[in-house]
Amino acid sequence: MNRFDYARPATLAEAVTAGALPNAAYLASGTNLMDLMKGGVARPSLLVDIGRLPGLDRIELLEDGGARIGAMVRNADLAYHPAFARRFPAVAEALLSGASAQLRNAATTGGNLLQRTRCAYFYDTASACNKRDPGAGCDAVGGENRLHAILGFSAQCIATHPSDFCVPLTALDAVVELLGPQGPREVKLEDFHLLPGSTPERETVLEPGELITAVRLPAAAADFAAHARYVKIRERTSYAFAVVSAAACLRLQGGVVTQARIALGSVALKPWRARAAEAALCGQRADAAAFRQAAETALQDASPSGDNAFKIELARRVVVRALSLAASGTPARLPALPASAFSGEVAHA
Amino acid sequence: MSLAITLTINGAQQAIALDDPRITLLDLLRERLDLTGTKKGCDRGQCGACTILVDGRRINSCLALALSHDGADILTIEGVAQGDRLHPVQAAFIAQDGFQCGFCTPGQIMSAIGLIREGQAGDDPERVREAMSGNICRCGAYIGITEAVLEAQRAMMGTAERDAA
Known part of the structure; x- marks a missing residue:
């Protein structure tokens, strides 16, 4: 892992100022970022720890029937929030089908959106990867690629986004709330991630310093x-x-x-x-x-x-x-193996 | 930038001066504090050998930056027994043959303690297996591990009911 400076800002304003510095990265729980840094795939020179920022850890069930999920809300806390899971059972099921219990206790809402692809060539710094090293080429093309993309890929990148959580969120018209040096804005989750095209290194619409503060589900999603x-x-x-x-x-x-x-x-x-x-x-x-x-x-x-x-x-x-x-029909209780094809459930039709 | 943090580890508060911002909780425990019960398996969040409880929740300590956990309350395998009296999960792992070589066992036990605290699995072996899937056992002691978690949970619930009565 490369050496880095560490900052733990106390306010959102301080955070986005620090986050806009060259080669800065936001640190939530680090379940993906630490892994990438240990492998030399991510090499930030400044980690801006957003873990203590006020207001990011709240799950708000809105009166209109929607919900607002703070960026630092942990996957397990959201999935096991009874009222949230009743309103948005597919979101809870997706969360509980992801990673392990330990990772779900740490991994955050914002971090899930920003997790990187699991393409093995992206993780292997000895391989060519246009996403990691623009212009280097793509060793996944013509390589071990049975798990790669079947939609929206380009000659430069055939990787996939691995999130479970984002799938029902996208289906349900979730909105991402952002705060940057220029102020707040909102982006539909469907428009948040970018297809690779000729710039696979550009993965989201985030501008330098922009921070995810929350994800919102509209009332109609319930x-x-x-x-x-x-x-x-x-x-x-x-x-x-x-x-x-x-x-x-x-x-x-x-x-x-x-x-x-x-x-x-x-x-x-x-x-x-x-x-x-x-x-x-x-x-x-x-x-x-x-x-x-x-x-x-x-x-x-x-x-x-x-x-x-x-x-x-x-x-x-x-x-x-x-x-x-x-x-x-949504079951009263999620199956023992959430989202599994081996849960023993018999589907209608 | 100060690299001084305070942690409560197995009930004792400690002031710790970090000489490097890169230190994970796992490396801090093992290399700086001589608490080597927590194991380093993959060091990438895939095997669960490094599982500890932070503020009562099980996490992978290999992916947790020590600096960002300033002020946390940490429980490791060294802190679960009371003197010579084993924690019910430790006793159940012995009674149910929940291990063979023992390398993954501290992580399995910490994960099981976390699982029981979460209270989501109940007495369903399938839910226990699913909730323990973040802990890999190369010896394949999974049947004993599942039995041990279920037995420990029953024992702890029985104790809680007796205490409440």
């Missing part, structure tokens, strides 16, 4: 609470990143879909909202044929970036399963 699920296919039952995941949230009336929200995870360098599939489902009977058609629509632009063509059909099936489970 309308899906009765039919909201997250499904995640992993290469082992627990404590693994997704090969493919999907969040599905439905509103049903007499067996007919009146509103649908679908997003996919680990298929692209950002959580992938499937708006065309949502539109196709509206007005349809909630049955297997409609779900399969929605899944076809969700993946209509997908193509392999390497040895990962299997992920396209896998993603379709994960969408179908998530929709089927959502249609069956």
Whole structure:
């Protein structure tokens, strides 16, 4: 790990001033950043510790039915907040399907959005990576790439964003609250992460010094609470990143879909909202044929970036399963294995 | 910039002068404070051998910067027994053969104590396994570990009920 200076500002204003200094990085809990620094992948010269900033650790259930989640709220505290989990069960399920209990006790809301890709070539400083070293090339192209992107990738980068949490948040129209040297602003989570294009080193819309202060869920997101699920296919039952995941949230009336929200995870360098599939489902009977058609629509632009063509059909099936489970109704208690295909649940349709 | 911090470790408050900002809680415990019960396995948050409780919550100490935990209350494996009286989780690991080589065991025990405090798993072995998945055991003592967590939880709940009566 490189040497660095350490600052622990007491106010948000001091934090964004320090965070705008050259080669500064914000430190929340460090579950990803410490790992990257130990591997020499991240080499900040100043760590700005935001852990003691006032007001960032609050979960606010808003009177209109929405919620505001402070950037320092720990994953476990959010997932186990009973009233939050009742309003947004797919978000709780996604959180509890991620990482391990120890990591969820530390990892934060803002940090989850800003976690880096798990592409092995990004982590290996001996490999070429355009994201880590712009212009160096991409060893994932033509390398071990069975887990890489099937949507939105470019010749310069085929990595994926690994978050579970961001997938239902994107489906539910979450908004990211930012504070920077120029003041506060808001960005839809759907627009927060950038596709790689020719600048894979630029991962989000954050400007220098800008800090995530909160993530907000709109009131309408709670309308899906009765039919909201997250499904995640992993290469082992627990404590693994997704090969493919999907969040599905439905509103049903007499067996007919009146509103649908679908997003996919680990298929692209950002959580992938499937708006065309949502539109196709509206007005349809909630049955297997409609779900399969929605899944076809969700993946209509997908193509392999390497040895990962299997992920396209896998993603379709994960969408179908998530929709089927959502249609069956959110369970009163999350299954012992959240988001797992091996939970023993029987899906509707 | 001051690199002086204060930690309460196993009940004793200590003033600590750090000579390097890069020190993790794990390295502080093992290399500076001679508390080597907490193990360094992967050092990257993947194996759970370094699990400790910070302010009552289990975390991976290898990914925790010591500086950012100024003021924290830390419990390590050295602090769980009362003299010669084992913690119920320690006793259950022995009774249920919850280990073989023992390297991962301090982390397993600290994780199990954290799990029981969280109170989310109940008596469901599947939920216990899921909640213990951040602790890897190369010897594959998982069946005994699950039994030990369940037994310790029963014992601690029984004690709590007796204390309440």
